[in-house]
Amino acid sequence: xxxxxxxxxxxxxxxxxxxxxxxxxxxxxxxxxxxxxxxxxxxxxxxxxxxxxxxxxxxxxxxxxxxxxxxxxxxxxxxxxxxxxxxxxxxxxxxxxxxxxxxxxxxxxxxxxxxxxxxxxxxxxxxxxxxxxxxxxxxxxxxxxxxxxxxxxx
Numbered sequence: 001x002x003x004x005x006x007x008x009x010x011x012x013x014x015x016x017x018x019x020x021x022x023x024x025x026x027x028x029x030x031x032x033x034x035x036x037x038x039x040x041x042x043x044x045x046x047x048x049x050x051x052x053x054x055x056x057x058x059x060x061x062x063x064x065x066x067x068x069x070x071x072x073x074x075x076x077x078x079x080x081x082x083x084x085x086x087x088x089x090x091x092x093x094x095x096x097x098x099x100x101x102x103x104x105x106x107x108x109x110x111x112x113x114x115x116x117x118x119x120x121x122x123x124x125x126x127x128x129x130x131x132x133x134x135x136x137x138x139x140x141x142x143x144x145x146x147x148x149x150x151x152x153x154x
Contacts, residue, residue, distance in 0.1 A: 001096035036152055
């Protein structure tokens, strides 16, 4: 069974954003990436959309939600600076086809933890924004992962 762990699409720079970081939105390129991700992920018929409550993550999955008719559910466990154990727990319990959107400080250690538990990574590592980690799980065992490169990477 496949789960999809998405790093949010491109957002404006932290240093140039005057509001709270929680509210920092996708920039124009990020909006285009989110559209392209939506089209690609919709083709695998996702079953559940779960996101960090940060605006840029919710926006990354919003178009996918519109295409599939699924709500994007905010989950604080996917926000920045959260415990990796909580993310692993979500992945262990999530139904087949779940799409999760999180951040650059969450996704690499999550993948590395799963790899340390025996999951095989079959592609080169890629931590860029708008990447999608496709994680295969058999019951509670994570078996393999591949990463889709970001759309419109430039």
